[in-house]
Amino acid sequence: MPRPNILFIMDDQHRHDYLGAAGADFLRTPHLDRLAAAGVRFTQCTTNAPVCAPARIGLASGLQPSRLGCLDNSGRLPLGTTTYYQRLRDSGYRVGCVGKLDLRKSDGYNGRYGDRPYAYSWGFTHPEECEGKMHAGSSPTPIGPYTHYLAAKGQLATFHQDYRRRAAAGWSTDCRDSPLDSADFEDAYIGRRAAEWIAHVPDDFPWHYFVSFVGPHDPFDPPTEYGDRYRDAAMPPAISGSLAGKPEWIKKRSADFAPDQIAQTRRQYCAAIELIDDQIGQILDALEKRGQLDNTYIIFSSDHGELLGDHGLYTKSAAYEASLRVPLIIAGPHIAGGRVCDALCELIDLNATICDFAQLAPQRDIDARSLQPILDGQTNIHRQATVAALHNFRCMRTGTHKYIQNYNDCDELYDLEQDPDELDNIAATNPTVVGDLARRLRRRLG
Template sequence: MNQAERKPNILFIMDDQHRFDYLGCMGAEYVRTPNIDHLAERGIRFTHCYTNSPLCVPARISLATGLDPARLGLVDNTHVLDTRHVTMYQRFRDNGYRVHCVGKLDLNKSDRYNGRYGDRPSTYQWGFTHPEECEGKQHAGSSPTPIGPYTHYLEQLGLLQAFYEDYRNRGKKNGYDQSFRDSVLPTEAFEDCYIGRRAAQWIDTVPDDFPWFSFVSFVGPHAPFDPPTAYADKYRHSQVPEAASGKTDGKPAWVRRKEEPIEPYEIAVSRRQYCAAIEAIDDQIGLILDALERRGMLDNTYIVFTSDHGEMLGDHRLYGKTLPYEPSIHVPLVIAGPGIEAGRVSKAMVQLIDLNPTVGALAGLPAQNGIDALSIAELLLENPGKHHRSDIISSCKHFRCIRDDKYKLIMNSDEYIELYDMESDPHELHNIASVHPELVRSLSAQLEQRFAEVSR
């Protein structure tokens, strides 16, 4: 029996800016995600997974290290992964795994050149043995010359100039968040389709003499909402949910300043385009799962699907992330694989960084001390009713928040306090902080304690 048969493979799929409720398996009839839904049927779906920071770089560095953004001082996208911290990718490499990636990493966003093949030297330093680091959507569209493997691919097809001009024009008026036009690219050249094909090709050809960890990181459904026309046409006139509210009453001034002057029909268009982008990603996940099945690896592979953060998508007339509200911090999580009972749904409170020690435990790696993340492997394999966390925390430049089963408390940088009853007010429409001072004091103490623990 070779090593690959003894140790499981890990397929870690992450997309970018995918809010928790836009999945068929979460009850969303307005978006088609049959492959992700099938994963949920084969494994377990978590209803309460939260990013530790609703912004790409802080979320991804924290996932890589298992350390909360507050401990690392991560507040924006200018940060670079400090090589003094051990990553989960290094731990898999050092325990006999091939470590592959294709797609967006965002561990050093300030370095604008990813390398011809996405294998700049820093990717090996982070722990990858087989890297193909692709450009993020806006990164790819920012340059008329190739800056990574995907833009080199577009140049080979004679499509880079058209793609660059399209993105340059999208950013001129109201920014990428309100750019809802279809992609100028044919479906096969769309970046998420490129990433899906490359991931499937790697699985098709990887030797089976060592186990592997593959991090597949799609760049959508991040803004601009520009799916290929073949997908956009499927949703052109479909029904989508209305925005939760058309105003930011009860929100702090820094949030109110982000309110967009956008009409309800425009919000509906953006939501249709968002759905189309998600279906395109789901189809690529299907290609990857097909490759696993062809290789006979499906039964010996743990598969994780999640996202780095969510997207407001017009709720409260807000777009993007960096906000403390559910569409921004609440993310999908599905896990399937050997020993995981099929068709389960868990309401456990999970933080995104908890996936770091979880996949390590599933692969039999030694436990790592000194991190903030807590493994949910026992909950997956042995004790579904095991208590995990009583609450989750999340933070960004302008806020810190704590959320338990019933309440969410938000402490804003301008000292404005928000409190929401998440059972009776899931859309966070009614700030009840002024009428529940004792609850504010209690949750404030919990929040301070939690952040004190991760800031030492």
């Protein structure tokens, strides 16, 4: 049997519970739901760093981002670090990408065609690295393939001015529709480019393709065609309650958002997800037309979640569930479908899993663990606990508790079975549990 193709679809800032297959009946994701029905949906996957660049650097390397000194968006993938993209390339795979990478986020120019030399050094043979949402809107002149596309269509000035206004008003709270038509929205561009690549890639070598959508990341600005579908839709309320027991940095960041304002941002967030789901449908159709569905592993996940007003917070950069947990679906050859798995796993585990799919030997000295035994039905247990870290905190999450170690601030401990909304910090009354999780966290992260 020829070695399989591997299609990895990622979006940006997609919280774990905003998926039809996960019970979100207020949102339409038929193509992702179809993928979940064909494979395994993991309910307890957490990011290793709830910020874009560190999460993606950890995924590429299979290492905890903290081991590489990448704890915020200024982090870069260190030169000389082995990536799974390199390993696949060196074993005979074509390795393509379209969309956001964030392996060297601080560089402002992606190249006319998204093929700056760094992309080849990371292991890509067919790169089209697009600009992230705020990156794309930051420049009045083209800085990558998507903004070149907008400039050619006479839309870049309109887009840039719109993002200047949003930046001044507040990225998360200014959630007007995009001035762009649906076809010119960046995630539609990425979806088209992905379907075209799959339709035309030669079949003489196996391929890995990383499709990385830039939404539903804020600003929440779907095209009107999609915004209209959710204009008056009922949305689940945000988690609210006393901030007693929360660290000072959370209290300072939290704001008192009106319920109507939260509902509106959630509607626009759903609209952006439905647009992405439509693009995923086109990508899967292109794969089916090539006759390659039966020999292609398909993965869907996200780099981190989105708080959407929970605890008075937006975006990510916190250890609470909506920020930390991400959706994860895996389907493909010999994977029995229709399964839901509650095993604890980390985003970096996809690094080792993909290398398993490509029939590569396990890589030494990485933190990622392959999910292949679960996919093969050999076990339902993967990790005893998952960890994550940023520059101001680190945390450990077990099947029952979450421990957050805030630097120069109070510790947090939540009983996730009794308090899934994380409203009651029980650290002070449970010193034994705190001590045990602190020791385990220290063993994992140093």
